[in-house]
Structures are given as C-alpha cells and as structure tokens.
Amino acid sequence: MATFYDFGINHQIVRAITEMGFEEATPIQEQTIPTLLAGKDVIGQAQTGTGKTAAFGIPLIEKMDVDAGTIQGLVLAPTRELAVQVAEELNKIGNLRGVKALPIYGGQDIVRQIKALKRKPQIIVATPGRFMDHMRRKTIKMNTIDMVILDEADEMLNMGFIEDIETILKEVPSERQTLLFSATMPKQIRGLAEKFMKPDAEVIVVKSVEITTANVEQEYMEVPESKKFDVLCRMLDIHSPTLAIVFGRTKRRVDEVAEALNKRGYGAEGLHGDINQNQRDRVIKKFKEGTVEVLVATDVAARGLDITGVTHVYNFDIPQDPESYVHRIGRTGRAGNKGLALTLVTPRELTHLKTIEKTSNRKITRRPVPTLAEAMEGQLRMTVESLLKTIDENDFQSYRMSAEQLLEETDSVTLLSAALKMLTKEPNDVPIKLTEEAPLRVKGFKSGGGRGKGKGKGSGGYGRGNKDRDRDRKGGSRGGQSKNSKVRVGASRKKK
Numbered sequence: 001m002a003t004f005y006d007f008g009i010n011h012q013i014v015r016a017i018t019e020m021g022f023e024e025a026t027p028i029q030e031q032t033i034p035t036l037l038a039g040k041d042v043i044g045q046a047q048t049g050t051g052k053t054a055a056f057g058i059p060l061i062e063k064m065d066v067d068a069g070t071i072q073g074l075v076l077a078p079t080r081e082l083a084v085q086v087a088e089e090l091n092k093i094g095n096l097r098g099v100k101a102l103p104i105y106g107g108q109d110i111v112r113q114i115k116a117l118k119r120k121p122q123i124i125v126a127t128p129g130r131f132m133d134h135m136r137r138k139t140i141k142m143n144t145i146d147m148v149i150l151d152e153a154d155e156m157l158n159m160g161f162i163e164d165i166e167t168i169l170k171e172v173p174s175e176r177q178t179l180l181f182s183a184t185m186p187k188q189i190r191g192l193a194e195k196f197m198k199p200d201a202e203v204i205v206v207k208s209v210e211i212t213t214a215n216v217e218q219e220y221m222e223v224p225e226s227k228k229f230d231v232l233c234r235m236l237d238i239h240s241p242t243l244a245i246v247f248g249r250t251k252r253r254v255d256e257v258a259e260a261l262n263k264r265g266y267g268a269e270g271l272h273g274d275i276n277q278n279q280r281d282r283v284i285k286k287f288k289e290g291t292v293e294v295l296v297a298t299d300v301a302a303r304g305l306d307i308t309g310v311t312h313v314y315n316f317d318i319p320q321d322p323e324s325y326v327h328r329i330g331r332t333g334r335a336g337n338k339g340l341a342l343t344l345v346t347p348r349e350l351t352h353l354k355t356i357e358k359t360s361n362r363k364i365t366r367r368p369v370p371t372l373a374e375a376m377e378g379q380l381r382m383t384v385e386s387l388l389k390t391i392d393e394n395d396f397q398s399y400r401m402s403a404e405q406l407l408e409e410t411d412s413v414t415l416l417s418a419a420l421k422m423l424t425k426e427p428n429d430v431p432i433k434l435t436e437e438a439p440l441r442v443k444g445f446k447s448g449g450g451r452g453k454g455k456g457k458g459s460g461g462y463g464r465g466n467k468d469r470d471r472d473r474k475g476g477s478r479g480g481q482s483k484n485s486k487v488r489v490g491a492s493r494k495k496k
Helices: 011-019 027-037 052-063 080-094 110-117 128-137 153-158 162-171 187-196 208-212 225-239 251-263 277-289 322-329 347-360 372-393 397-409 412-423
Strands: 042-045 073-076 101-104 123-126 147-150 177-182 202-205 216-222 244-247 268-271 294-297 312-315 339-345 440-443 486-489
Touching (some): 011 080, 027 177, 052 073, 052 147, 080 101, 101 110, 153 187, 162 187, 177 187, 251 294, 322 347, 397 412
Parallel strands (some): 042 177, 042 202, 073 123, 268 294
C-alpha cells in the first residue's frame, strides 16, 4: 500500500492529510491520484466509503494556482449533504496550502452564496440545479475552470440531473481535465463519458463486493406489512445499536416511523427532502453526536452521509433496486468495523430480494422473527453490561453506604434482581398505526443491467431556477428505472 509521500505532492498537502489521520492510500486513491496528476481523464467506479473524495481532492488541490484569484475546479454532487461534506474535506486537505472550496446548493440564500463567491474560492462544490442558477446570473465565470469532477454520477442520473450536467459541461472549456465517479455504470453514464471525456480516459474499478459487503453481516426477515414496526422495535431492543439508520421508502413513511419510534421510547429523528436545510443540519449533528440513536431516512436524503460508528442498518422498506441496497448497507461496516444490515421483507417482495441477492453476489441470511421474550432478554443483557461497566469504572462510592443498609434488610440476590428489573427497559406496547405501503415487485430483471434512463425533471437549459431540484422526489423515489429492471409499487399510482 502506497503512502501519500510516494505521490510526490506538495508537502503542505501531505501534512494536512497526516493531521487528518491518514497514513496509507486506499486502493482507489493509489490508482487515481497518479493518473490525475499526470493530466489524464479518469472514469472511476467506486462506492462511498472508499476514500474517493481524497482520491480526486488531493490532485485537484495540487493543481490549484492559489494566487490566480479565479475558480479553477468544479465538483458536481447529487445532494446538498454530499456537497457540504466534500467541500469540508477539500478545505481540510487544502487548508495549509491556502486552497478554499465553497459549497453551493439549493435551499441556501443565493445572495449569501454570491457574497461568498466574491472571496474568490479556487474550487466550487455544487449541486447541478443551483450551479445553473449561478450560470444564469453569470455570478460564476466558467472560462477559468480547468478541472471538473462528477461525483456519484449515477445518483445524479437517477435524480434527473443528466441534462443539467450536459449543459454545464458544454459551458466549461473543452481543454479541461475531467473525472467521473460512479458506483454503477449504466448506459447513459457511459454515454456521458464518451461525449465529454477524452478518448484515452483511464478506467479505474474498485469492486463493489469488496468494499460494501465484506464487513457487513446481511440478514432478512419475512414479515407482514402490519407487523414490521413491532419487529423493528424488537430488533432494536435485541441489538441495542450504538447508532442505527432505518430506511423508509417515502417521506410519509419516514415521518411516521420516526414519530412512532419516539412514542415507543427510542431517540429517533427523520431525514427527507421536505426538511429545510437548517433542520437537516441539526438532525445530522445530533445523530453524529449520539444525541439520537436512530436516524430514519429516505434513500436520497441519506446519500453522502459519512458518519462513523453506524453499527446497524435496518431496511424497514426493501430498496427499489439492487444498487440502492448496496448504498444503504454501505452506511455501516466502515473503516474496518463490523456492521449488520437487516431487511424486513413482505412475502410478496421475496422475489425482489432474490434479485438483490443475485446482483450483490452475496447470500442474505434468513432469520426468524424474534419473540417478545427474546426482546426482553436483549434489554436485560444491555442492563447487565451497563452495570458491569459501572463496576469497572469504580464510580459509585457515594452509594456504598445505602447499599450496605439495604443488604442488612434484604438478601443480595433479591436486591440485585429488583435493581435489574428497575433498570431494564421493558418493551413499550403503545399502539402504533402506520400507513401501509404497497409491496415492491420486480419484473424481468437481468443481472448487470443499467440502472435507469434518468428521466427526471432535468431541464435542457439553465434559464430556470432549481426550486425543488436538489431535493429527493416524491417519497425519495429515483427518476426512472431501466426497461430491464422495472419496479412498480403495487398496482397503485396514487400520489404519496
């Protein structure tokens, strides 16, 4: 494994990376950094959590002219969260060298962004819709951009941004260097690369199986729709996750599940496209700090989240396509840690689960639905562990006198049993009623097929604003599926 000293990059960048805690390059970094430094275009196929931001960020910052006072680098990302996260990491890498990255996204005051642009950042990290707003206003000069990165291109395709990306790339000088990162390579992404990248572009692939499933134990339970919430609560009691993400298919589902979890006594917050930016930031901050233990989210709302310490992922609703499944379970099992992904599947969705299993080339283990007694056992185990931890910490001297007095009146076994009963959280049976979702069904899937034609709400020009473009669509759904992987939600086409 190469170290960052081996790349011959600016010592200030190496120092910044070292201060961030990185010593050796990941496989995607080891392959991408030298290629980009050599001036070649790169097509990279890699998932989140592989270090791809640093893979393009290091050469991007290395190539910046800090004294030019112009925008020289552009990173396009599908969501606001990812844009902010990428900008933060680029600013850490470029801090000592004096390179600044500015995130630009919908939902933030554009006047505030225009003021920030006057401070002359070298790099812009933007969502496509808001970037086109600045193109229309001519608040960003395109003629000085000489490096463009498309991050998570397949997600931008699914969200309907493909035409926007083409419009943007047509305005950037043709002699630029271009990098495209995508977890999957559907036909339209390959076409985009052929149209806007150099013929000798280097193709770098990090196998998804190696980076998304190796440290993640994958399980499923067959559960009727009406029983899913009770089963989720039982699993939370049994697993006692440090941090958990629960994925729901729609915004309504996320709101209802988050509210229901709080009624049952779990600390939960919801995250989806109808939540304003300030509230989203607060939710993510609380989750990162562990103030809430469960984050309930739609697929698109959770894209770009890079939160360490997520121990469990629960697919309350089965994802629409195999790639979404890969992205979901990639939230856990990071940085060499173990993780668990549990999918709740209704009987009519079993065929769709087999499709996911076949595509990911990994068997998903069937588990029986736990009993109420097993849930109680899980809570008791957590109480005992907490009790033993307190003993190890030896921070209970002020209680010793009271304990000795109690032991004079009651035998130790009775006393300890009562303490365990009092401390153990008993399952909450507050009645919960969720709006039922129709099951997903898959028709005519062919393994290895593309992911969709991305017929979202993209515009052909940049004269229009992006009022809702940087948000997940109705219910966090993705724009279009390929004709070989048609997914329909029951027989209903009602608006969620």
